[in-house]
Amino acid sequence: MPKAKATYQKGVWFQPKRLSDGTKVRYGYFGRGPGTVPLGREGTAEFHEALAAALSRAPADGTVAALIFDYLQSRAFTSKADRTRADYRRHLDAIKAHFGKLSLRAMAAPQMAGHIEKWRDSYTSPRQADYAATVLKLLLAWGVRKGRLTHN
Secondary structure (H helix, E strand, O other): OOOOOOOOOOOEEEEEEEOOOOOEEEEEEEOOHHHOEEEEEOOOHHHHHHHHHHHHOOOOOOEHHHHHHHHHHOHHHHOOOHHHHHHHHHHHHHHHHHHOOOEHHHHOOOOHHHHHHHHHHOOOOHHHHHHHHHHHHHHHHHHHHOOOOOOO
16 A cells, blocks of 8 residues: 655645665755745654744735734634635635735725725636635734734
């Protein structure tokens, strides 16, 4: 029976390598492009330490990405049901991809309403668009309660 491969966080990928004695090993990396973090040989203590360090690296403070990072660590998120967390994470990833680099001050600007509406309308399914907008609203409301934003 073949050995089952472990599943890791999204963004972790492996490069197979055949050693001189013929055994196959995999070297892990986190991310793509210039910011790729080498993790080392799969299964070693160094691999798991490097993976934990790469996953815990917080984005720049004062950005939407940092707000999402903090929300994902909060009790407000971790206390939700598994299915809800999976759905929220999918939408939070889309929010991060689109708005992640924006400062929280820019996100609170009145002109952002048009940009948010345009982003919401880019969804093909009206139901998913509503769900994504709802997740964005709850993220911003959480940020207001935590004092990170002045208004939603």
